[in-house]
Every structure is written in structure tokens, then in C-alpha cells.
Amino acid sequence: KPSQFDAIVVGAGPSGNACAYTLAKAGLKVLQIERGEYPGSKNVQGAILYSDALEKIIPDFREDAPLERHIIEQRVWVLDDNSFVGTHYRSDDYNKPPYNRYTIIRAQFDKWFSSKVREAGALLICETTVNHLIMDGDQVVGVQCDREAGDVYADVVIMADGVNSTLARKAGFHGEIKDSNVALAVKEILFMPEDTIRQRFNIGEEEGVVIEMVGKITDGMMGTGFLYTNKESLTIGIGCMLSDFKGSVNRTSPYALLEKLKQHPSIAPLIQGGEMKEYAAHLIPEGGFYAVPKVYGNGWMIVGDSGGFVNAVHREGSNLAMTTGRLAAETVIAAKAAGKPMSEAVLKAYKTELDKSFVMKDLHKYRDMPEVFHKNNQFFTTYPELVSRAAHKMFTVDGVDKKTKEREIFSSFRTSRSLTGLVGDAVKLWRAFR
Numbered sequence: 001k002p003s004q005f006d007a008i009v010v011g012a013g014p015s016g017n018a019c020a021y022t023l024a025k026a027g028l029k030v031l032q033i034e035r036g037e038y039p040g041s042k043n044v045q046g047a048i049l050y051s052d053a054l055e056k057i058i059p060d061f062r063e064d065a066p067l068e069r070h071i072i073e074q075r076v077w078v079l080d081d082n083s084f085v086g087t088h089y090r091s092d093d094y095n096k097p098p099y100n101r102y103t104i105i106r107a108q109f110d111k112w113f114s115s116k117v118r119e120a121g122a123l124l125i126c127e128t129t130v131n132h133l134i135m136d137g138d139q140v141v142g143v144q145c146d147r148e149a150g151d152v153y154a155d156v157v158i159m160a161d162g163v164n165s166t167l168a169r170k171a172g173f174h175g176e177i178k179d180s181n182v183a184l185a186v187k188e189i190l191f192m193p194e195d196t197i198r199q200r201f202n203i204g205e206e207e208g209v210v211i212e213m214v215g216k217i218t219d220g221m222m223g224t225g226f227l228y229t230n231k232e233s234l235t236i237g238i239g240c241m242l243s244d245f246k247g248s249v250n251r252t253s254p255y256a257l258l259e260k261l262k263q264h265p266s267i268a269p270l271i272q273g274g275e276m277k278e279y280a281a282h283l284i285p286e287g288g289f290y291a292v293p294k295v296y297g298n299g300w301m302i303v304g305d306s307g308g309f310v311n312a313v314h315r316e317g318s319n320l321a322m323t324t325g326r327l328a329a330e331t332v333i334a335a336k337a338a339g340k341p342m343s344e345a346v347l348k349a350y351k352t353e354l355d356k357s358f359v360m361k362d363l364h365k366y367r368d369m370p371e372v373f374h375k376n377n378q379f380f381t382t383y384p385e386l387v388s389r390a391a392h393k394m395f396t397v398d399g400v401d402k403k404t405k406e407r408e409i410f411s412s413f414r415t416s417r418s419l420t421g422l423v424g425d426a427v428k429l430w431r432a433f434r
């Protein structure tokens, strides 16, 4: 069958939109297929938007994109049952345009991004699921959709279909996704008057705060929590590896963890009075570097969550999604311009560009992180408690001299982890973050 389109993009999340936009802007004939009622209707994110990746695609996005607040303060908290030890970084440099990070509401943002894709000339069809790829030998030549006469042909198909990566799995391009490579996250959006948010977080009209959290809040499982300020709402969420939920001795559910987080004495006052507007659960591919499958072949490429492109340490996903989408599109554009076929040998250029970019460099940097944290739950249980007790001891004025306090603190670390344990944990941390 002759190709009806230069490219078909499956999915209208950040990766699919970045890809379809870049292709259409270059004058290619693009079909984008989205199973949701509208782009964003199925999508879940915290959500922090990192400007840099979007700027490279739509430089003037700030003119009309639906942005909530720009982030001026980053907090990282380690929590035990009733306290937190944390760092706060706030800078007036973050308060000068062009801003570097924003909170967004994904349903609104995806809709906006999609309108740009259509303005650029791509054809978008919603409420349509791609069931599988159409193959001619080992060449992908099109997609089969759940519609009558639903076969569509194109020179190349870009799979931007999210974390489940259903199409690539069905086609045998990679195996089943392991439950130790995905996190299950839940989040709530809590409505709160703008003034209350400003007072509670000590911020101005458009300024925002991010709180990232680790520690006992995940019940010994590998995971993190977060709290973000939107214009008139807060987003609070928590996620842990799916394999940890399955293996959890006390069978904790994600919802129970979120409820517990909301009741934590350091969190409860910040969210008090918040009225729940939305509840969502979603998987996040957090397997990192070693979990990224082969992402190109004859007539196909994989972008975004479908390829496992998430930096869990820095909670970056949407920017990797947009960057991979853009790089895949640029590979197609260059091949078309050179009159080359969409063969595996030609599309390999996509992987070469990925390797040169921050995407693979960052995933490589944290390549051992998933394994280290999976096998060492003391980082989520023992250490938060020890650090909290140490801070408590040092800051309590009770007539005990500071040298004695230091000795007691060191002894509590040694009793809990032993000297070799402490040295071993330091090495593990170095391996995870090197």
C-alpha cells in the first residue's frame, strides 16, 4: 500500500506533540492519533514543566501557554514519622524572566500544545486507539486503528504511546515491562484560595514552591512524595515502585500512603482546608538507563515514556519526552531531505543524537540508582530517623554539652548501621549518584 502520510505519531502527550509539531512545522504530512477524548484527557503529571525543552520547540510558548506559577523555591525534605530535615533553595534569580520552571495542569497544557500541533498543519484524530502496527516483513508501514477502515499507511511510525508501550511490546520490539522498572504514583489536586497559598508558602502572585520528599512516608518502599503550588490549588502525590507495592508485607496501597502523607504533621498545616478537585493514579517508567529498550528500527521509533525516558532522581519526564520527540522528528526531517529511506540504518541517527544529549547522559549518570535503592531500604527507613534524631538532639538546649551530643549521635549511627554498614552505605550512595 502506498504511504498516505510522511509520518504517523501515536499519542498526544508531550512526546507525541513535540514530535508531531516539529514534523509538521517542517512541512511534512503528519497524522497524529490519540485514544483520549481530547489530548490531555488521559494524562497525569505532577506537574513541573521545564522551559528549556519546550523553548527549543516553541520559543515563544510563554505568550499563550497555560502556565500556573514559576518556581522560585525548591525544598527537599527527608521525613520520619513526625518531623522533617530539609534544604530550601530560594533565589531571586528564579524570579527574573525568562523563567526556568513552571507548575502546569496537564489537561490544559496538553490541549494548548495540541492546538499548536494542529496550527502547524498536522492532522489529529482523537478517540481512536491504535491496536497494532502494520508490518511488511520487518518494516513498519502503518497502523491499524479501532475504526472501520482503520488501516493507515506512512513512511515512519513514531510511538509516543506512554509508559505501557503497548504497540512496541505487541510488535515484539521489546519484552514485557518489569514491575521493578515502573513506579505507581497517585496524586490529588486540592483547591485552595490564591491568598492562602501565598501566605502559607511565603510567595507572591505568580511565584511557586516545589517540595520533593523522601523517607518514612513510603513505608520502607523505594519512592518519593511531592507537593507543588498551582495558582489556585496544590498538587500532592506519592509514588513507589510497583514491585515494592506487590511485595509489601503490610500490603500498603498507594491511596493509604497518600492519606498518611496528608496527615503528616509537617504537611497537614500546608494543605489544611484544601478541597479535593481531582484524584489520579498513573505509572512512571523509573527503570533508568538499563531499562531503555531499542528505540528505532525499520520504519519505527519510540519516544517519551514509551522508551522509559524518565530521570526519577530529578523528577524529570516531560522534558525528556519533548526532547526525544523533537530528536526523533529531526531524524525523519533530515532523512527526508536527503531522500533516504526510513530504514534502521538511517533512523539510528536518532539514538546517536539521544546519546549526545542530556537525556542519555543523565540516565547514564544515575544508572545504578534503581538497583542501589531497591536493595537498600535503610535509606528510606533507618537514615531519615537517624538524621531527624541527630537534628533534634543538636537543636535541643538541655544543658548537655555539644561534644557529648556529637558522640551520642555518632554512637546512634554506629548502633543502627555498624561502622562497616555506614561505610558501605556511603559507597552505595556514591554509586547511585556518581
Ligand code: FAD
Pocket: 010, 011, 012, 013, 014, 015, 016, 017, 033, 034, 035, 036, 039, 040, 042, 043, 044, 045, 046, 047, 048, 049, 050, 128, 129, 130, 131, 160, 161, 162, 163, 166, 167, 185, 186, 187, 237, 282, 283, 284, 303, 304, 305, 306, 309, 310, 315, 316, 317, 318, 319, 321
Ligand atoms: P503520555 O503523557 O503518557 O502520553 C501518551 C499518550 O498516548 C496519551 O495521551 C495516551 O492516551 C496516548 N495513547 C496511548 N496508547 C495509545 C494508542 N494505542 N493509540 C492512541 N493513543 C494512545 N514529569 C515532569 O517533567 N515533571 C513532573 O513534575 C512530573 N510529575 C509526574 C507526576 C506523576 C504522578 C506522574 C505519573 C508522572 C510525572 N512526570 C513528570 C512524568 C511525565 O508525566 C511523563 O514523563 C510524560 O507525561 C511522558 O509523556 P509522553 O508523551 O511520553 O506520555
